[in-house]
Amino acid sequence: MSELRELYQEIIIDHGRHPRNFGFLPEATCHQEGFNPLCGDKIILHLYENKDVVEDLKFEGSGCAISIASASLMTECLKGKSRNEIEEIFNLFHKWVTMNDVPDEFKEKLGKLEVLGGVREFPARVKCATLAWHTLKAALLGQNLKLEVVE
Amino acid sequence: MQVYKKDFPIFSQTIHGKPLVYLDSSSTSQKPSCVIEAIAHYYQHNYANVHRGVYELSERSTHLYEKTRKKVQWFINAAHTHEILFTRGTTESINLVAQSYGRTHFKAEDEIILSEMEHHSNIVPWCMLQEQLGIKLKIIPVLETGELDLLAYEKLFSSRTKMVAISHASNVLGTINPLKKIIAIAHAAKVPVLVDGAQAFPHMPVDMQLLDCDFYTFSAHKAYGPTGIGILYGKTALLEKMVPYQGGGSMIEKVSFKKITYGQLPYKFEAGTPNMAGVVGFYAALDYLEKMGMKAIVQHEQELLAYATSKLKAIPGVRLLGTAPDKVGVLSFVLNDIHPHDIGTILDHEGIAIRAGHHCAMPLMEKYQIPACVRLSFGLYNSREDVDAFVAGMQKVHEVFN
Ligand SMILES: Cc1ncc(COP(=O)(O)O)c(C=O)c1O
Numbered sequence: 001m002s003e004l005r006e007l008y009q010e011i012i013i014d015h016g017r018h019p020r021n022f023g024f025l026p027e028a029t030c031h032q033e034g035f036n037p038l039c040g041d042k043i044i045l046h047l048y049e050n051k052d053v054v055e056d057l058k059f060e061g062s063g064c065a066i067s068i069a070s071a072s073l074m075t076e077c078l079k080g081k082s083r084n085e086i087e088e089i090f091n092l093f094h095k096w097v098t099m100n101d102v103p104d105e106f107k108e109k110l111g112k113l114e115v116l117g118g119v120r121e122f123p124a125r126v127k128c129a130t131l132a133w134h135t136l137k138a139a140l141l142g143q144n145l146k147l148e149v150v151e
Numbered sequence: 152m153q154v155y156k157k158d159f160p161i162f163s164q165t166i167h168g169k170p171l172v173y174l175d176s177s178s179t180s181q182k183p184s185c186v187i188e189a190i191a192h193y194y195q196h197n198y199a200n201v202h203r204g205v206y207e208l209s210e211r212s213t214h215l216y217e218k219t220r221k222k223v224q225w226f227i228n229a230a231h232t233h234e235i236l237f238t239r240g241t242t243e244s245i246n247l248v249a250q251s252y253g254r255t256h257f258k259a260e261d262e263i264i265l266s267e268m269e270h271h272s273n274i275v276p277w278c279m280l281q282e283q284l285g286i287k288l289k290i291i292p293v294l295e296t297g298e299l300d301l302l303a304y305e306k307l308f309s310s311r312t313k314m315v316a317i318s319h320a321s322n323v324l325g326t327i328n329p330l331k332k333i334i335a336i337a338h339a340a341k342v343p344v345l346v347d348g349a350q351a352f353p354h355m356p357v358d359m360q361l362l363d364c365d366f367y368t369f370s371a372h373k374a375y376g377p378t379g380i381g382i383l384y385g386k387t388a389l390l391e392k393m394v395p396y397q398g399g400g401s402m403i404e405k406v407s408f409k410k411i412t413y414g415q416l417p418y419k420f421e422a423g424t425p426n427m428a429g430v431v432g433f434y435a436a437l438d439y440l441e442k443m444g445m446k447a448i449v450q451h452e453q454e455l456l457a458y459a460t461s462k463l464k465a466i467p468g469v470r471l472l473g474t475a476p477d478k479v480g481v482l483s484f485v486l487n488d489i490h491p492h493d494i495g496t497i498l499d500h501e502g503i504a505i506r507a508g509h510h511c512a513m514p515l516m517e518k519y520q521i522p523a524c525v526r527l528s529f530g531l532y533n534s535r536e537d538v539d540a541f542v543a544g545m546q547k548v549h550e551v552f553n
Contacts, residue, residue, distance in 0.1 A: 004500050008493070008551045017488065039492055040509050040522045062522050064490035065552075122496060 007118035007125070008065065011073075016065030021075035025058040030142070034061075034135030036127055041067045045135045052083045057136075064128050066119060071132035073113055083140060089113075090133060097129050155443070155451075155532045158183040162532065169502030172540045176530030177322050177350060177481050178506055179372045182436075186376060189435035190428050201427055202401055202418070216427055219434040220417070226437055227367065228358040229384055233416040236390075237425055240381035241349040242272040244368035245316070247383055247396045247420065248345055249276035252366075253314070255394055259285035261313045264342075266291040266299055266328075267518055268321040271511040273347045277316060286313075293518060297324035297473035301332065308340045315344045319351035319367075323510045323526065324473025325456075325481030327351070334364055343389065349373055353530075354452060354479045356445045365389055371429065375530075376436035380429035383420070390416050397422040448531050452480040455529050459538045466545055472519055480529030483510075486548070491523045494548050501544040 025046035034043045041063030048056040057079060059071045078086055089110070096106050097119050107114050119129045156162050159181045162171055173181060193215065199208035201216045223235045238244045257263075263277050267290055280286050289307040292300045315337045320327045330346060337344045343365035351357060353374035359367060366389070371380035385393075395402055395413055399422035404412040413419045440448070459482055463469055468487040486494060491507035498505055506526045509516045516522065527541060 004497060004547075004551060007496070013552060016490075038508070040513075040516075041492075042522075064492040066493070125492070125496060128492065 003118070003121045007122055009115045009118065011112070011115050012065060012069040012118075015069035015072040019059075019068050019072035021058045021072065021079075023058050023060060025056060027056075028058075030139050032135050032139035034131050034138065036063075036067075036131055039064070039128075041128060041131055043067065043071055043132050043135050045071075045132065045139055047136075047139050054078055054081055054083075054086065059132065063131070064125075066116070066125055066128040067131045070116055070129045073116070074132050074136065077111065077113055078136070086136070086140065090137060093133060094130065097126055156534065158185070158439070159532050160184055160187070166502040166504075167500050170540075172501075172503040172537045174503060174505045174527040174529070174533065174537060174541060176533070177373070177526065177528035179378070180353065180375050180530045181532065182377070183375055183439050185439050186432050186435045190377060190432040193428055193431040197431075198427075200424055212427060215431045215434065216425070219430045219437070222434055222437050223382055226357075226441075227382075227384060228360050230360070231387055234359075234384055234387055234390065236383040236385065236417045236420045237430055238368075238381040238383050239379055239426070240370040240372065241347060241368045242370075242381075244366075244381050244383035245273055245345065245347065246276045248366050248368075248385070249280055251393045251396045251420075252389065253277075253280045253286075254284065256392075257284055257286050257313050260311060261286045262289050262307075262309060262311045263287070264289045264291060264304070264307050264312060264315045264317075264337075266317055267293040268297070268299070268324060268326065268512065268515050269316070269318055270322055270347065270349065271513070272349075273316055273318060274514070287311075290514075291317075293324070293515065296475050297321065297326045298475045299326075299328055299333075301329070304333065305336055308336075308342070312340060312342050315342055316347070317344065318347040318349070319357070320348075320354070320479045320481075321473065321512075321515075322350045322481065322528075323483050323512050323515055323524070324475065325478035325483070326473055326475040327355070327477040327479060329477075330362055330364065334362060338363070350479055350481070353440060353448075355449055359384060371433040371436060374433075374436055375439060376433035377426075377429040379426045380433050387416065390420075393420075395419050395422065399423040401425075443531060451531060452529050452533075455533055455535065455538065456480045456482070458535055459527065459529075459541075462538055462542050466542070472521075472524055480533075481526065482528070483524045483526040485521055485524050486545075489548065489552055491525045493552075494525050494545075497548045497551055498541070498544045501540065501547060503541055503544045505541070 027048050028046035029049045030047045032045045043061040046058045057075050116129045119125045161181045197211045199212045201213040220235045224232045291304045334344045345366040346364045348367050348369040352369035365386050367384040372378040402414050402419050402422040404414050470485050472483040495507035508523050
């Protein structure tokens, strides 16, 4: 049960059930859809960007507890961050959920996002944790189109 | 009823420290030792290409290959051995009919009747014809219980209807469709019927003379046989009118660069060196099914279905999808606001393999307005203990989420 508890920490269950920043953002400068065709999880991200700073972001969609919690925590953490800062957090987060033996300092830098590290023991669920992040990356690259994540 | 389980070596292991409880036989079935051994034996003693050599090994190999065709014919009570074609699986069988029969017999504006409960493999090949030829698809709606709306079905026929393609049993709802009635209605309108039997074949007697369908398809891997082998049954009159699906060796009579004369049935549809070991392994699977007896298998699986249904209904928050009176051993459900994938991960931790997702039936998910569902499905090796383990696993789900 311990690995499971590690995966389904209270904060994940909470954000999965009651996602923050959930909904439409009328003033958004970019809308991006992310879809996992294997499991049907879907995220639509709305970003309001001003001078390279993501001043606000919201999301809609449906998916498992992990993918919704990850999207919710991501929006909380990235609000007000610059493109460069986001790029750095993206890279840290990606390593954190996919690689073993990442240095402890990652944990501090990731703050709350650290709870998603539990997916490492569940390879089939990594894509759930990264769906919102890949959607974000596509949004920042200005793709403005459908993105399929099959990591 | 642990009697069957001991025939399947995969159950001698533990998963995450727990005995394996396999509840995903609709997806693919586990293999009995006799099938695994038959394949090894074939490679060790009898392996050579079929239909080619004049030497002893090739003759043995050909004999085993053709013996399986006969066995399938006997098993499904087809009128002729040449009506049994080996394919890669249900998917290829349906594509073969769509491309070979469809492309020469259908034209723009012709109509094909499908149902809302079809697996993607009985939807997409027809959608491709929609793009290639401009045919139209007419869809039989599914009622809330998971049964087909037969009144609506009758009204779908028109002078342009060219085919009915329908599953024998649903891989999500478990519904066994009233094929005799469906086929009789189609035949009264002079329309041929293709049956997707992937979920029916190893779970009930399947009789071509009784059903009188024009095409029937199924996969060996769902019937305790190897992967990469499937069957297409077709009535002689239809198969003879069809053009080959793929060209190559074995399917020809004469080849020059100017003119090709195609071979006889069934070889016309079996281009290239086939999956011989798969065919030989399938023989062993059919033999196993025969020994266990279809009557006993049906009884065992139906008992299990009734037991699991009552257990599942007793779990608070469970919404069962598919409550038709006539079902195969398939149970799909959703649980409150808990996503099927989370349930799948937690159950896996208990050594329980179930399927969570859209089950290649997106139109059906749309009908029930759900993104995904959890499905348990039975094979003859499942037992009441497996259902009990599943129920205990659902208790774990409850603990994690509350
Ligand atoms: C009803 C139905 N039809 C067709 C298929 C496709 O079978 P295969 O993947 O073996 O070709 C399946 C498999 O899941 C099925 O359940």
